[in-house]
Amino acid sequence: GDSVTQMEGPVTLSEEACLTINCTYTATGYPSLFWYVQYPGEGLQLLLKATKADDKGSNKGFEATYRKETTSFHLEKGSVQVSDSAVYFCALSSGGGADGLTFGKGTHLIIQP
């Protein structure tokens, strides 16, 4: 079945550091890929998405590129802020969107001033 593996946390960085959170997936067909963010005490918010190979999703300075050859969708940001502290989830959707999302376990990101 489908699965998502992302790096374990917590990941602790200083403000203005570069961020990479690794995400790899296993899926049948051609899934769509997503990054969701969960701030403390809140629900999940869509951060970015990509629906086909080589697509790059971007939002709020975050980027991720759909790499079919390596089955990866790593999340990157050039300069993180304290407000980026949250839990980040990589997820996929197979079957043209009719399927439920399959999530990774989440990566807790802590940014120190």
Next chain:
Amino acid sequence: DAGVTQSPTHLIKTRGQQVTLRCSPKSGHDTVSWYQQALGQGPQFIFQYYEEEERQRGNFPDRFSGHQFPNYSSELNVNALLLGDSALYLCASRLDIQETQYFGPGTRLLVL
């Protein structure tokens, strides 16, 4: 434009009881999915409703059931509660022709 809303926000039950959680989708959305998020884990897909029918189901027992109403709102019912059912239950909605799901704040269920 109201987003996805869920009620109640918190709930405490005892083993063996039954619980009903409610979800109102984002305006204009017709498809509702439910997820269970255990502490420290990613959400797990329970099922999805479209046109008042269960369209897809994840790996959850029959104790978990649902319903979708003509106004697209939805309920999640869990019977014979177990301690392991303690989790954050998330509702997500979308328009059937689009892929992106929008999540509500969740209902935190504690089973004692």
